[in-house]
Amino acid sequence: MEHIRGKVWTFGDKVDTDLIVPHAYLTTDDPQVQVQHAFESIYEKFYEKVTPGDIIVAGINFGAGSSREEAVYVLKEMGISIIIADSIARIFYRNLINLGILAIGIPGVSEHVKNGDILIVDTMNGIVTNTSNKKKFKFQPFSDQILTLINEGGAIPHLRKQLRKH
């Protein structure tokens, strides 16, 4: 997982959790319904277009709003490999890490990335390279705690392991 390579889907500023999973689909007991409607007002049938390993690049305050973890669950189901945004809302960021999806806030990054660009993320050294325009962006490399969570598939598998140990 030292290098993540993927195709980009771009999103604008302040894409809130209501836009990611509209509240109308929150009561369902079939999470696939949430996946099928994710981002529907931005990209119709996004789940059919996205391929596992793709990267989301967004503007400011990505994931603002409600604490609904469904908004991260759908990204996991779609196989999104990493979220890069100018800034990421606090609860959403925690939820991403908890479900095992890497996320990076890099102010101003969204200006330099287009839909379909191919990015390479060097997680050890903290560098994002946009292979389409050769631009590079630095970020604070992930802490060991975060990398452990991601490697183990998120906070629940991690906790399961811890509880077993005791």
Add this chain to the structure above:
Amino acid sequence: MSMTQQILGNHIVEKDTRKPRIPEIGEIIDVEIDITMVHEQLGGRIAPEYKKLELDYVKYPERIVYLLDHWVPSPSVPAANMHNRANQFARRYNFKHILGENKGICHTVLPEQGYIYPGMVAIGSDSHSTTYGAYNCFSTGVGATDVCIVFATGKLWFKVPESLNFSISSAFQKGVYAKDLALYILQKHGTEEFIYRSLEYTGTGLKNLSMESRHTVANMCAEMGGKNAIFESDKITEQWFRNNFHFTARHGTHIHPVSPEPSAEYNFIEEINLAEIRPLIAKPYSPDNVVEVNECIGTELTQGFIGSCTNGSLEDLRIAAKILKGHTIHPNNRCIVIPASTEIYLNAMKEGLIEIFLKAGCIVGPSTCGPCFGGHMGILGDEDVCISTTNRNYRGRMGSYDAEAYLASPATVAASVIHGKITSPLDYSEVL
């Protein structure tokens, strides 16, 4: 130290034992959680995630407060099924505080029913759990996985946040309220400046902010992007706790408030003079798209909503009733009024407020989130334009993707629904 730093420091857990110490800003610590609030999310993602842990217990069932508020009474089969899944979980794991679905909206009910106290650490499966900070505690919203971790272990990790300080002075002018203060901060700082940070409110002007007002401002910390909001405790706080029968029955008459130490490292300190704030309004589609109400006068409306965990208090209903008394809602409008808790509803009845609303032509609903998040009981259609006392006006939040919502104080909403268009509350100054 800031208030947040002190409270988190008091709750540090190392190797399963509480070990209070002074934490560094930016340090990651495990913190003991005094209260976890859960609502419908329990039947959403919490139950299936918790199942993966294969545990037959939750560590501290007495530290969980569970109620249903978003979709009550259930408007659909899926919502009813979700409620049933949540109820089954709460019973299976022997939750001690199961409040049912008739108490009201979580953020209003928890302080009202005496579960919140100064100096505590509270979390909730809801982003507006920042609200409890009005009562001088650390409180924030988390997702389902974090709730599962607390259910299993009683603790959760936090990064000790940088804090900033709003120093409040003076008093509001007539027709200006806590909602306008929250919108004022959003207008100035937007929705992302405070991400991961803690907002601490102090100053001589606090004496002019009731607990209900502080509740409104701490609630909208979620829109400001903050991790938590916290108000310094004062005489008003102490009085409020002393007068709260539920609180004294649970915890006695003493509270242990937290104040910022002189050495508190604030990122910045901003003075806010309440007297300089004008009636404000957030235009679609962001809570920081704020202008003076005056700039929107005349915008045609189809719905008004007075309620929610932001502005559904008895104080809010009194303000709205003062304006609506003797008037009727414009025929092109509907106006929905929802007291934020059943206790508020009862008091509003005793004071004759409900009668005023009904005579004015409002629809008064049982205490639920309902229209606030487009759940039920007032969902907006494509061409609806709503003025609301709630906290979010994102696209699609209150219903159709094409509907529009404006956010304002209960006074501005009440004045507006009489005319069917956005109206300044100052037009009703003589009754305020």
